[in-house]
Amino acid sequence: xxxxxxxxxxxxxxDRLKSTGRITHGLKxxxxxxxxxxxxxxxxxxxxxxxxxxxxxxTNPIFVGACCANHLIEFATPTYWGVTHTLNVGIADSTxxxxxxxxxxxxxxxxxxxxxxxxxxxxxxxxxxxxxxxRREGEWDAFxxxxxxxxxxxxxxxSSVADLSPxxxxxxxxxxxxx
Ligand SMILES: [Zn+2]
Numbered sequence: 001x002x003x004x005x006x007x008x009x010x011x012x013x014x015d016r017l018k019s020t021g022r023i024t025h026g027l028k029x030x031x032x033x034x035x036x037x038x039x040x041x042x043x044x045x046x047x048x049x050x051x052x053x054x055x056x057x058x059t060n061p062i063f064v065g066a067c068c069a070n071h072l073i074e075f076a077t078p079t080y081w082g083v084t085h086t087l088n089v090g091i092a093d094s095t096x097x098x099x100x101x102x103x104x105x106x107x108x109x110x111x112x113x114x115x116x117x118x119x120x121x122x123x124x125x126x127x128x129x130x131x132x133x134x135r136r137e138g139e140w141d142a143f144x145x146x147x148x149x150x151x152x153x154x155x156x157x158x159s160s161v162a163d164l165s166p167x168x169x170x171x172x173x174x175x176x177x178x179x
Contacts (some may be wrong), residue, residue, distance in 0.1 A: 040068035
């Protein structure tokens, strides 16, 4: 449980602006990336204090602490770090996915009606569950770009991917990494 600690500075923001609840994809992404770092002054928002997600005078999404809340023209929602964010990646129902789990785990899931959950120290991805993208983005991007190159270059048996040229692999890896 996060202890909520609203100071006078925070209260001023709540008094000035009513939250609209309008969270665009861009704002949601910014919230996840920033996590607990004010995007204007780059300082950490103390645990338990609200971060204010919304839009500036140019309608750009911003995620700020009370420190920089004067930039906020529309206030979408407060967030408190320690609370779990949900990521909606927007995958169509028709999308084929692979590498999500191996076949043995898939069969076990169906036959035992249970989910396989790896112990945290056995996860392959060193950034699984990590936070702090705002400060480590370069390091993470380099890791995932390499991961995607290897994944694209080794499609599962029987898949219909015909083109595995270096250009294709690179463009797919960059596409998967996203902007
Ligand atoms: Zn700030």
